[in-house]
Amino acid sequence: MSDLALTDDLFFTKTGMDRARVEKLVAEALNGMDDGELFLEYCQSESLSLDDGRIKSASFDTAQGFGLRGLSDEATGYAHASDLSEEAIRRAGQAVRAVRQGQSGTVAEGPIGTNRQLYSEENPLHQMAFAEKTKLLAEIDAYARSKDSRVKQVSASLAGSWQAVQIIRADGHRVGDIRPLVRLNVSVVVGDGTKMESGSSGTGGRLAYERFVDPANWKAQVDEALRQALVNLDAVAAPAGEMTVVLGSGWPGVMLHEAVGHGLEGDFNRKKTSAFAGLIGQRVASPGVTVVDDGTIPDRRGSLSVDDEGTPSSCTVLIEDGILKGYMQDRLNARLMGMRPTGNGRRQGFAYAPMPRMTNTYMLAGDKDPKEILASVKRGLYAVNFGGGQVDITSGKFVFSAAEAYLIEDGKVGRAVKGATLIGNGPDAMTKVSMIGNDLALDGGIGTCGKDGQGVPVGVGQPTLRMDGLTVGGTAS
Numbered sequence: 001m002s003d004l005a006l007t008d009d010l011f012f013t014k015t016g017m018d019r020a021r022v023e024k025l026v027a028e029a030l031n032g033m034d035d036g037e038l039f040l041e042y043c044q045s046e047s048l049s050l051d052d053g054r055i056k057s058a059s060f061d062t063a064q065g066f067g068l069r070g071l072s073d074e075a076t077g078y079a080h081a082s083d084l085s086e087e088a089i090r091r092a093g094q095a096v097r098a099v100r101q102g103q104s105g106t107v108a109e110g111p112i113g114t115n116r117q118l119y120s121e122e123n124p125l126h127q128m129a130f131a132e133k134t135k136l137l138a139e140i141d142a143y144a145r146s147k148d149s150r151v152k153q154v155s156a157s158l159a160g161s162w163q164a165v166q167i168i169r170a171d172g173h174r175v176g177d178i179r180p181l182v183r184l185n186v187s188v189v190v191g192d193g194t195k196m197e198s199g200s201s202g203t204g205g206r207l208a209y210e211r212f213v214d215p216a217n218w219k220a221q222v223d224e225a226l227r228q229a230l231v232n233l234d235a236v237a238a239p240a241g242e243m244t245v246v247l248g249s250g251w252p253g254v255m256l257h258e259a260v261g262h263g264l265e266g267d268f269n270r271k272k273t274s275a276f277a278g279l280i281g282q283r284v285a286s287p288g289v290t291v292v293d294d295g296t297i298p299d300r301r302g303s304l305s306v307d308d309e310g311t312p313s314s315c316t317v318l319i320e321d322g323i324l325k326g327y328m329q330d331r332l333n334a335r336l337m338g339m340r341p342t343g344n345g346r347r348q349g350f351a352y353a354p355m356p357r358m359t360n361t362y363m364l365a366g367d368k369d370p371k372e373i374l375a376s377v378k379r380g381l382y383a384v385n386f387g388g389g390q391v392d393i394t395s396g397k398f399v400f401s402a403a404e405a406y407l408i409e410d411g412k413v414g415r416a417v418k419g420a421t422l423i424g425n426g427p428d429a430m431t432k433v434s435m436i437g438n439d440l441a442l443d444g445g446i447g448t449c450g451k452d453g454q455g456v457p458v459g460v461g462q463p464t465l466r467m468d469g470l471t472v473g474g475t476a477s
Helices: 005-014 019-030 086-099 128-147 215-233 253-264 266-268 331-337 370-375 428-429
Strands: 033-049 054-072 075-081 151-168 174-192 195-205 243-246 292-295 314-322 362-363 377-393 398-410 412-418 421-427 434-435 447-451 454-462 465-473
Touching: 005 019, 005 033, 005 151, 005 174, 005 215, 019 033, 019 151, 054 128, 075 215, 128 151, 128 174, 128 215, 128 253, 128 370, 174 215, 174 447, 174 454, 195 215, 215 398, 243 292, 253 292, 253 314, 253 362, 253 377, 253 421, 253 428, 253 447, 253 454, 266 331, 292 465, 370 412, 398 428, 421 428, 434 454, 447 465
Parallel strands: 243 377, 362 454
Antiparallel strands: 033 054, 033 151, 054 075, 151 174, 174 195, 243 465, 292 314, 292 362, 377 398, 398 412, 398 421, 421 465, 434 465, 447 454
16 A cells, blocks of 8 residues: 555544545645644554663653644745644644735745655564563573673663654645654663773664564664773763764764754754854865765655655755765745755654755765874874763764773873863864864664754764864863
8 A cells, every 4th residue: 555545544434534625725724834744643652661670661652633734935834733623623724724814825836746655664562462562572681681691771761653644735635655664772780899880782774673683783782882881981081172073873963963064954053043154155164075965765764755844855965075065955945045945854753844954964985094193193092982962063073972082192092081072163073174084974773853843863973083173072170
């Protein structure tokens, strides 16, 4: 069954709504508007977590509803309800039309559809019994404790969702999408005397649960979490000062996501609140730095066959060889900036209006061997994993905590350090990239991005990078 046929069954056959009447209600509500759509959603989600050998929480939720949006110039009218009925949509249409205020626009041309499907429409929540999922978490706990006597605590969680959406425009154009999403996380705490440290690892994507039942997969997550915890157990205090920093491949791309990616979203640049506003065609990074946002990678956590406005996702080149080429756009900001939508209009759910958001954002590989990059550093910091961070979009200033880092001395990786933070400015940091590795990697599929109170799944990635003259905050006396 196609996504459109399956969503027709969910939103019309099972609710009793008549599709033709709903399309007419949408056309009437958006008549004279510049743009807009009806977003229909049905979502099942579940989450199980185990802590210290016992199931700590288990939840299952079903949500459904719609969001109706009308756009008149810059003004947005938005109404939503969990009641999937023609009467609720009619009332929403009356509320949305308030933003028109006597103006008369021409509805923007709709997106060009494709038949591309980047992930399975199968519901992962129906693939494993509850008992199988709890057994998997218990096996993770037992395996972690069997690996090392210093393991004091094990936490593991399994989460999944199955989201069905249909987007209807004023001209009757419709598109459906079925979106599975799963995630496995493991956290391990180790102790030696009074000293305690932790490590974590996770994986996920728009996949079935069966990949996580495979012991080779979940054991790899446990082994990685335990490795990180044991590394931190022997770590010494990080030094402070300006130094050369080498970033590892994969998850460290979260710094690129936060420090640069958000600043390249269309709304911040239209409003000129981004440090990158007005800089298209100018150099904003070192030669060799190419950054893309790619929502078209099959099965990836941040991928979308179509965004939440019905636009097919794309691979958008943001920075090419250090030159700013463009921004990530939803339909509203693209129209107001005279640009094309890039398939980045995203929302957390039917209760939220879409806005430009990242999908899978990463830097392309260079030509340097990672060993060559490390060997080139006389004294510096090698940061291979990150925890939390803060970024100011307007100034580009950031602070990131390194969850796993090492000293580099005379080109060799030395002792592990803890308490290291990277401090800088996103646009400025991109000009300090001096070597780019040939080992591009994406994260394991665990990213969730927050913006204006909305969270959406995303992916990050990068190759190994050498960055000169970054400020490192440390705790060494």
